[in-house]
Amino acid sequence: MDGILPLWKPKGMTSHDCVVKIRKLYRTKKVGHTGTLDPEVEGVLPICIGQATKIVPFLTDTKKTYIAEVKLGTATDTEDGQGEVVESKPVNDFPTDDTVEDVLQSFQGDITQVPPMYSAVKVNGRKLYEYARKNIEVERPKRTVTIFDIERLPSDGQDIRFKVVCSKGTYIRTLCVDVGRKLGYPAHMADLSRIQTGSFAEDDCIRFTEIEEAVEKNQEEQLLFPLSSGLNHLDVLQVDEATKKKVENGSKLMHPDEELKTDPFRVMHGRLLLAIYQKHPEKPGQIKPVRVFHG
Known part of the structure; x- marks a missing residue:
């Protein structure tokens, strides 16, 4: 199956x-x-x-798409609503709609994030949350992620809701905290749902x-x-019956004349997914299999 x-x-x-x-x-x-x-x-x-x-x-x-809710006024050690409050500030003057919109749009594009201490990112072979549970502070590696689109959504009360399309590895908790910080308040992620993956x-x-x-x-x-439905983001190379047999045997092939927009890419015979190939890293003009599927 x-x-x-x-x-x-x-x-x-x-x-x-x-x-x-x-x-x-x-x-x-x-x-x-x-x-x-x-x-x-x-x-x-x-x-x-x-x-x-x-x-x-x-x-x-x-790419992933999320709907998130930011709670201004309190920051937690886990950056979400499950953690202990570590900072608070009364929200006496809630930011204007224009201010919120400007701050959200300022995160569009490539941004740098520091993963939260309560995360599975590894430092020296151990996950950050293992250090956090023992109250051990360690230097966290910065990472560059991409925000492809971010859009404010209607919300009840004074929370900020937004939809975001982002790259793999984006911490929405951290994005919520950073949005709050730019608005001048400690903040945490109050709610999150992922509405699309690929x-x-x-x-x-x-x-x-x-x-x-x-x-x-x-x-x-x-x-x-x-x-194949999980690989729609990869380009397709269609092959004939003779080449199909070579692909099924995991053979390296000459690079096709047609331009491929992604690397790696799918190799298919009609509607049948045969393999995932990529450009050969050491032999220009050739392509090699990354995964071969057997029917």
Whole structure:
């Protein structure tokens, strides 16, 4: 059984919890998720099953879309609503709409983030949250991420809601804190949901209740999307029958005459996904397989 299950991860479960549950429901160990969501975050979490586990890194590397809520006035040690308050300031004069809009737009493009202490980023072989739990401060590595689009949304009360399209590795908690800081207030992320990963949107997603119902009817395989649907962001090289056999054997090939917009890229025979190839790093004019799929 091979394919992608676009799960809507519920609040209260870790991404690993979801993998464990799906392993039991689908009766297979070959299950992997495509980008961790914190337990209190809900949203799109594509789950790869069977041969689809081969494309986990490529699906993880896609754009993500979130809806976030910023709470001004208090900062926490975890940068979300679950942590201890470490700073507070009364919000007597809430920023004007124009000010909020200007601050949000100032984050568009490439930005530098310092990952939160309560995160899974590793320093000297240990995860930051392991240091945080022992109250050990360590220097955190800066990272460059990309905000492709950010848009303010209507909100009740005085919280700030926005939709953001961003690159892999973006910490929305940190973005919320940085937005608050630019507005002159300590802040934290009050709520978050991921509404799109790559080509998978909320409307595509399956809830656990639906999976359990399908399992009872032996129809769980019908919920899976084909592997190629998780690779829509990669360009396609179509090959003929003779070349198809070479690809299935994992052979290196001469670089095609046609221009390919992405590297790596998909190799397909009609609608059949054969492999993922890339330009050969050491042999100009050749392409080599990164992943080969067997039907």
